[in-house]
Every structure is written in C-alpha cells, then in structure tokens.
Amino acid sequence: MLDAAAAAAGQIFTPPFRNVLWKTLGLTLALLALVWIGLEKLIVASLSLPYPWLTTILSLVSGAGLFIGLAFLVTPVSFLVAGFFFDELAEHVESEIDPNGVGRALPFKDATRVAVEFSAVALIVNLIALLLLLVPGVNAIAFFGANAYLFGRGYFELAALRYAPPAEVRRLRKTNELRLFVAGLIMAGMLAIPLINLLTPLFGTAFMVRIARSILQRNGYRLA
Template sequence: MIQALSLAFAQLSDPRIQKVIGISIAIAFVVFGGLMIGGWFLIDWLTGLNGWWADAAHFLGFFAVLVIAWFTFPIVTATTAALFSDQVVDAVMARHYPNATHPYKVAIPEMLLDGVKLAAIALVVNVFTLPLLFFPPVYAVVAYGLNGYLLGREYFEMPAFRRLPRADAKALFQRHRARFVLAGVVIAFLATIPVLNLIAPIVGIAFMVHIFESVVNLGPRRG
C-alpha cells in the first residue's frame, strides 16, 4: 500500500494529471467558498441578534460551518473525483499498466450519478456522526471508518468498472473489502490535511488504481 501511494504521488508531475489538478482545485474553491459564504448569511439570518450575543453566535456558527466543511471534505472529493476519473485512470494505466485491457466504458452520466449517490449517502452518515464531535477521538474513529468504507468503494469502482463486469467487480470488492476500505481510510485522511486535501481526489484515484491492479495480480511496470 505504501508503494501504491508513492507511485500515485510520483505521477503528479504528469501533464495530464496536472491539468486535472488545476480544474479540481478550482472546483474545490468554488464549492467551499460558496459553503462558507452561504453558512455565514444563514447564521446571520437565523440569529437576528444584536450586540455581543450576535458576535458570539456568529463566531460559534462560523466555527461550526468550518468544522462541518472540514470533516465532510471527503464527500466533495468523491463527487469531484467522479468527474475526472477517466483522465486520471487513463494516465496511470498508460504509464504503469500499458498492456492491461479496459474493455468497459463508464458513461459520464453514470459516473456522475454514482458520485451524487455516494455524496448523498455520505452526507447523511456524516450528519448523524456530528454529535460525536463532543468526543473527538470517538468522532475521528467513526468518521474515518465510515468515510473509509464509502470512499474505498467509490474509488475502487472507478478503475474496476472499466476492467471488469460490474457483478465481477462488486464480488472482487467483497473478497478484498478490508484492503479497499483501508485504502479508503487513507484517502479520507489525505482529504483532511490542509493544502494536500486540494489534490486528494486525484492522488486517491491514482492510488486506488495501483491497489486494484495489485489485487488482480498485475504488479506495476516501472517507468
């Protein structure tokens, strides 16, 4: 798994990957800028307070919005990654697995639907875990565990659905679920590290391609 992550980071210099990174960062800024601004105006509208009460409510509300945005970043990264998975998978496959076949094409509407479905499920899961913020260690374990499973499944499907029939891919995920979920936890963790979280979706896709190929016994070709 360390080798897979190392290979993923090493390919960030690939022009095809850099192009996707630029687009992904732009989307991340737009989404979270909108979330922060919208949250601020919502707090202002809901409180309607004056004086120091208003300042306290705004501070606490803004902090709450920041925390929610921080810990739900994996949800947005999964949806963003779905938009560009083909380009990233193609770049990794061309460099490391040129002889591997990927006979199945995943249509863009299908990729978007999968990403939105995952985002909706993950949003519900993360909302229900928010009360655990009062117990940070417990929250971290639960949040990373749940997001690890969701992201592990989503990122696994990006290369798997191009290489295998869907039924076979899902069966493979079940057989090696622990490995793919652990990879998902790694991706979720990367998505909460400042600055690095901006490229976490791209690194996550490349990382999961290597994990997937290692499971189907197609070790990476050096190059």
C-alpha cells in the same frame, strides 16, 4: 500497497496530472465555498437578535464552527469532483503502468451516478461523524473509519468498472473488503492535513487504479 501509495503520491504533480490539478482544486474550492456561503447566510438569518453586537459575536462563532464543519464535507465533495475527472486521470495512470492495458471510460451518466450516490452517502455519514465531534474516543474513530470505508469502496468501484461489469465489481469488492478498507484508511489520513486534503481526488484516483488493477489481475483479468 505502500508502493502503490508512494507511486500515486509521486504522480500527482506530473504534467498530465498538473493539467487537471487546477481544475479539480478550482471545482473543489468552488463547491466548498458555495456550501460555506449558503450555511453562513442561513445562520446569520436565524440570528436576527435585537443586539447587533451579539449577532456579530454569534456570527463569528458560527463561522469558526463552519470552518471545522467543512473538513467533514471534503469526502462528499471529493466524490463529486472524482465523477468529473476520474476517467481522464485514470487513463493517464493506466497508460503509465501499461500502455496496452488502458480500461474503457464509463459513460458520463454512470460515472456521475456512482459519484453522486457515494457523495450522498458520504454526506450523511460525515454529518453523523460531526455530531459525534464532542464524544471523546469515538469521534476520530468514527470519522476515519467511516471515510476509510467510503473511500475504499467508492474509488475502487470507479476504477474497477473501467474493466469489469457492475456485478463482478461488487463481488470483488466484497471479497477484498479488508484490503480496500486499509487502502481507504490511507486516503482518509489525508483528510487530517489542511490543503493536502484538497488533493484527495487526484491521489485517490492514482492510488485506487493501482489497487484495482492488482485485484483484477489476481482474479484472472488480463488487462493488457
């Protein structure tokens, strides 16, 4: 697994990935910016106090809070971005591993459905983790544990569906839950690193394609 992680990290800045890098970063930053602007306007509108100086102070405080809160939105945004670019990136990864073992791209509506479903679940889970921010000893465990599960499950399904039908993908996911959780934990670790966390869709794709191929091959799938 560590070899797969190292190979995925090394692939992020290769020419095929660089072509997608700016698009994924642009889309990720645009989505986070829209969330920031919307929430900030909502907060400012609710702070219609008679003292402008107090409104300014509370606005600055809420802005700092939003900055912290956006870290909890990287996971759902990552799933949305993955829905747009996963197959393009996965094909590059598969071609590098084995040119004869490239999977089939998911129909756009199916890839979007999977990404949106996991994005919605990730949003709810991370909002709960955000509420636990002030609970010592629980917040970090809840945040990384929940996101490890989501990353492991979500990215595995996107990768494995390129080779296997949904029912089989679900079966393989359930029989490899621990391995996928550990893989997801590696991905979740990126969330703690500012700016690096924006590369999660790229790393997650390159990493999980390798993990999914390994699981599929151990279960009798011939990918070549």
